[in-house]
Amino acid sequence: MQLTITGKHIEVTDSLRAYVTEKVTRLDKHFDSIVSAHVVLDVAKNNHTAEASLNIAGGGKAIVASATEADLYAAIDMMTDKLDRQVIRHKEILKNHHRGL
Numbered sequence: 001m002q003l004t005i006t007g008k009h010i011e012v013t014d015s016l017r018a019y020v021t022e023k024v025t026r027l028d029k030h031f032d033s034i035v036s037a038h039v040v041l042d043v044a045k046n047n048h049t050a051e052a053s054l055n056i057a058g059g060g061k062a063i064v065a066s067a068t069e070a071d072l073y074a075a076i077d078m079m080t081d082k083l084d085r086q087v088i089r090h091k092e093i094l095k096n097h098h099r100g101l
Contacts, residue, residue, distance in 0.1 A: 001028060002036040010043045010072075019073065023080040024052070031087045033057040041072065048072035050079040056090065063087060 005012050005020050024037050035055045042049040051066040063086045067078035 001034050004038045006040045008042040010041055020076055023076055027087050031091045046070055048075045050075040052079055052083055
């Protein structure tokens with residue numbers, strides 16, 4: 001999986017990059033057809049926002065999630081939890097597609 005991390009109004013440090021990489025690569029254990037991921041971290045006053053877009057192989061489907069928290073690490077955790085649920089749901093839809101016919 002190709003991972004791109006971008007910061008708006010914030011410098012992406014090595015520790016922040018390592019934390020995001022660890023959390024996003026965790027999604028590969030559920031679904032191995034993730035081609036690329038783009039994560040945008042943004043800071044505006046007391047709101048820290050983490051947004052991510054995953055590109056899925058076979059069909060050009062994109063899974064998008066965002067989270068806003070007072071702490072940037074909490075926002076990253078919430079965003080990856082949302083992505084995790086969406087990836088699992090997408091995998092189940094692919095697996096159960098046309099099974100009832």
